[in-house]
Amino acid sequence: MTHGNARLELAGITKRYGDVVANDAIDLAVHAGEIHALLGENGAGKSTLSKIIYGVVRPDAGTLRWEGRAVEIASPGDARRLGIGMVFQHFSLFESLRVVDNIALGEDGPASGAALSASIRGISHAYGLPLDPSRYVHTMSVGERQRVEIVRCLLQSPKLLVMDEPTSVLTPQAVERLFATLRSLAAEGTAILYISHKLAEIRALCDRATILRDGRVTGECDPRAEDQASLARMMIGSDLPHPRHRAAIPGATMLAARALDLPAGDPFGTPLAGVDLDVRAGEIVGIAGISGNGQRELLAALSGERTTRADAVAIDGVGVGHLGIAARRRHGLAYVPEERQGRGAVPELSLADNTLLSASPQGLVRHGIVDRRATRARARDAIAAFRVKAAGPDALAETLSGGNLQKFILAREMQQSPKVLIAAQPTWGVDIGASAEIRQALVDLRDAGAAVLVVSEDLDELFEIADRIAVIARGRLSPAMPVTGTDPEAIGLAMAGEPGARAA
């Protein structure tokens, strides 16, 4: 499989952002025809390294060798000229333009409409990722958009294809199709660098793996020869944690949605149609789904950021659909939103000030004046409750790491002893240690008798902590079924909107 010079070789690559060392003396070698994994959890430095390889970022030290020659990749244009193609994690597509326009922008030659469209059609079909060049990107699903990104690279006949977290937006079936495409590319001699934190996928797909932790290489191996536990140990330095919980003993229905309809919030959104949902006290209900299928609208409708018919949403039996989020909090609702910085917390304000965002009705304000001492005490309690690494209640939210800020927000919401907690993507972008703490906290909250609703794109997470699971697809919600009666395959089919979504 590996002969002579590696196609791409990195030696001693280092990159600093201020005080943070994102990449520390990294060595990496990818050979022709090899599918090489770059494994590491969120924050390990994988994205920075991929940006260096693609010329978006310049390293502070170290060398790159392409097919044995030392090179400097000063821009994405340089990378493309060498033969490197990159599929970004957060797509760099322009929604208001067509597929052919988007691909033309990614090319260096003149944009010829007809010839380019023909090439797009040809290549996309040849590799099992069919595309219509004249479609506008904003009409396409997330999976289809990824196809555009991939086809854009394939048109250049890349010698090295870099894929950054490609499967976070795909159903299990789509993942299989992608793997088939990648295997055929590798068979043709393309080198593939596959960046991910998903151990099972890497073991299924990749020939070799380089593991990153805290910016350093902590191991190199053949993932198929290792088991998940040993890979995890190299990735996080300890064993994978598992939450402890006993079986759920559900009580009365605390959060209910009945025939909930909601028009899309913006031109590119998804309207909700006839959503029915029950979350009972003492249980965790998970909602799975690919992003863009109505989750944002559902969260807005349930939390109160958008209002609807009074009886469409009920908390503890009381119709609250017409009430805003502040009023619903008075009825016992707590909400951990998907975006930490910018929604769950204001980055430029202190943790004490951020407590006021949702906890102000709880004795922190008198006659319209803010009680500064009570607010800081509240923040201090939240920091202590989850051992948040922060300088204190006066620390600015933007100085906290993703995991710590998420823990603070969760603590702030749980401090209110809510009857209902809604959590959206609770561990997205959070390191494994904090993720485990957060999941455990959700389970503990459930055990204490609250009704918990978790909306997440991470199927593993849902299967780990949820008692019942439902699927949202194209604005419709499936009935929630017990987790023990189904499996990721069936849920995957339901996420794609295909029949057979019942329990396996």
Added chain:
Amino acid sequence: MIDTLVGIVALTLAAGTPLVIAALGELVVERSGVLNLGVEGMMLIGAVAGFIVTVHTHMPWLGVAAAIVAGAAMALVFAIVAVSLQANQVASGLALSLLGIGLSAFVGQPYVAAVVDPIKAINWPPLSSLPVLGPLLFAYNPLVYVSVALAAGVHLFLLHSRAGLVLRAVGESPRSAHAIGYRVLAIRYAAVLFGGACAGLAGAYLSLAFTPLWSEGMTSGRGWIALALVVFATWRPYRVLLGAWLFGAVTLAQFQVQAAGIEIAPQLLAMLPYAATIVVLAWMSRDAAAIRRHSPASLGKPFHPQR
């Protein structure tokens, strides 16, 4: 009767021309994602620069060139502050407008009573003396024709050229454009300079062709109206023509009403263009979804390439 109508149309086009030019320039700037509130100041600087150069050289076209350069120079200052230094675009644009208003008044003080050779309307004997079509199509000031050609040019550029495609991409998502390898800051600089040049040209039209004279603040808010026009046109060049000519008509209405002998105080009539701007802006903005569809997604937000 026909003659009066033709006269009104001709005057409307003439009155709308500075708005066309300034709004087209701003349209290009906004398509790259930058909001330039300095148009009013840049128009005034262009007007005074063109006027002063013409007074000294007696060559109005040289004045026009000077106005274009002056407008672009002011725009360069704006670009440095708002694009490179990431300052708040609203405040920066306002600062430029205030500076332009003050600087033009200061520099133009000695020239208030001066007289220039203006840019005269074209006169091609065979065509210009045709009965109706003559004054309707062939008797305008050359800059009026320039304004129409500019609209066509901007349309072709934006929708049918690669450079225009790149500009639109930058306006929608500078981060994605940067990730692909386009130099977002350089592209925005080019757009802003173009906008400043247009604003300068529009000012020169006022001081060298339309009126032609110089007085402090002579644009009377046309720069702001041009900004509103870009919204009215939902960032599409041909609709700018339509909107600007409608405004030209409203501006003329004041004088038509007075000429008709109706007894309304001149100050109240003068309010018409401004009131019309408000109404038009409110009407167009109602459909938030349409605005979101057509407006450049990154408008007004600063962008810093993290290298």
Added chain:
Amino acid sequence: MAPFRLEARNAPSSLAKWLAPPLAAIAMVACGFVLFAVLGKDPVAALHAFFVAPVATRYGIGELLLKASPLALIATGLAIGYRANVWNIGAEGQLAVGAIAAGGVALALDASGPLVVLPLMFVAGALAGALWAAIPAWLRTRCNANEILTSLMLVYIATLLLSYMVHGPWRDPEGFNFPQSRMFAASALLPVIVEGTRLNAGTLVTLAVVAAAWLFVARTLVGFEMRVAGLAPGAAQYAGVSPAKVVWIGMLCGGACAGVAGVNEIAGPIGQLLPSVSPGYGFAAIIVAFVGRLHPAGIVVASLLMSLLYLGGEAAQVALALPSSITGLFQGTLLLFLLAADVLIHYRVRIGARTAMATP
């Protein structure tokens, strides 16, 4: 490409935040030095005539405070909105409308005593200014119309309205056809509080409003919500803050303050209605708000500086034979330098091109 590079800081520098205004002021003065030299005046003498001479006497200090008062007042009101990304640019028009309303009260009640007339004038002025600002607020909340443009258009309309009133219905019949209203009765004039100057009770009103605004922004929940709305609209939505409420409060505060400033002007030094009752205070206040970092204390200091620029411009007319529009020149330059200096808050400046990559 550029001779300098911007490197993002880990956390915003508050040192830079408070250093930027003085830096900008110094840069402005330096520009003035160059400008005077280019114009053929002795730069040091010119700077002295512009910045020092006007406040060398007791009367001069009184004038300084007199002009600073409307600037601080309006800027305070505007800053509440600016913190929340509500851009009221129409303060000049709201001031004019406030003056019209208060002037109407003064002219109608010229037989009543000061304890009746003056408070009514203030109420009328504040309400009128708030009403004029309510128009862009309504247009933004109902029609999504950009409040920058609508409030600006209303400035032109308000100025024309004032001009109409003093040329027409309210023109002084004994004024020899000059466009001005009757002089107000003594009961409608603010009493002078410092002898030997023109400083009047309006300044006390300003101080009271500034103090109240400080409390509002720093200590109340609504003030907090306004700040959040400006810093992170998503978080404001999450907190349940109504975006319409933010727009209304932001616009009305600015409008009311501008209206009161209008009252201060006509019940103070002017004493009647004229076609123009403000030398651009509404726009200068915008600069004051920014240079003062949207903070009441900073605004007070910035208003003194801006007032000095006005006095300097008037002095330059007399002592240096320069047009008074030089004031606008300095004002615009000050704001520009401030915005440029602001870059230091979030970025470090590194001179020279990027250093070459080191090879191991």
